[in-house]
Amino acid sequence: TQLLEQSPQFLSIQEGENLTVYCNSSSVFSSLQWYRQEPGEGPVLLVTVVTGGEVKKLKRLTFQFGDARKDSSLHITAAQPGDTGLYLCAGETSGSRLTFGEGTQLTVNP
Amino acid sequence: EAGVVQSPRYKIIEKKQPVAFWCNPISGHNTLYWYRQNLGQGPELLIRYENEEAVDDSQLPKDRFSAERLKGVDSTLKIQPAELGDSAVYLCASSPWGKTSGNTIYFGEGSWLTVV
Numbered sequence: 001t002q003l004l005e006q007s008p009q010f011l012s013i014q015e016g017e018n019l020t021v022y023c024n025s026s027s028v029f030s031s032l033q034w035y036r037q038e039p040g041e042g043p044v045l046l047v048t049v050v051t052g053g054e055v056k057k058l059k060r061l062t063f064q065f066g067d068a069r070k071d072s073s074l075h076i077t078a079a080q081p082g083d084t085g086l087y088l089c090a091g092e093t094s095g096s097r098l099t100f101g102e103g104t105q106l107t108v109n110p
Numbered sequence: 111e112a113g114v115v116q117s118p119r120y121k122i123i124e125k126k127q128p129v130a131f132w133c134n135p136i137s138g139h140n141t142l143y144w145y146r147q148n149l150g151q152g153p154e155l156l157i158r159y160e161n162e163e164a165v166d167d168s169q170l171p172k173d174r175f176s177a178e179r180l181k182g183v184d185s186t187l188k189i190q191p192a193e194l195g196d197s198a199v200y201l202c203a204s205s206p207w208g209k210t211s212g213n214t215i216y217f218g219e220g221s222w223l224t225v226v
Contacts, residue, residue, distance in 0.1 A: 102151050
């Protein structure tokens with residue numbers, strides 16, 4: 001059973017559009033991470049959020065951690081084909097275990 | 111600096127055969143992880159080492175899976191005997207320490223296993 005639910009599972013958009021990916025759970029996390037994974041490669045860390053309500057920006061990507069530290073969102077502005085990939089959220093639970101969501105497969109068409 | 115190195119990159123075996131995967135973490139990283147990733151899903155932790163000690167192996171199917179990190183550096187994950195459902199990507203990762211906050215976990219490219 002996955003503790004983290006991501007939505008949508010698949011997203012196909014045109015270059016220049018904006019999008020938001022959601023990561024939800026009934027569990028409280030001490031921290032939450034977002035990764036991007038490209039075909040044939042391992043996940044690569046994008047950001048770690050720790051404090052409830054925290055917002056972090058990475059160029060065109062904006063990450064937000066929910067006030068109750070149970071959910072998070074990733075917003076991409078003006079998506080580009082290079083943003084294509086599998087976006088994974090992962091929450092840190094007791095014992096420093098990192099639990100991943102099932103991912104959102106994003107395709108940005110030129 | 112070299113990243114996390116895994117081998118083999120791809121492996122196809124018949125069911126009931128054994129298979130082993132090797133991982134060399136980033137130099138100086140005390141924490142090593144083995145994850146399994148099924149198609150269309152996120153990675154699932156199998157085992158985590160702090161140096162040579164397995165500190166979290168509760169999700170490792172111990173009837174057929176085993177792992178070792180004898181000298182606290184590289185690690186081997188073994189499956190014996192393999193089953194059809196073991197087909198997946200086996201990801202090794204390492205980090206300077208075990209706590210997630212303020213830490214970065216680096217993943218290897220994975221070992222792709224197909225059991226036929």
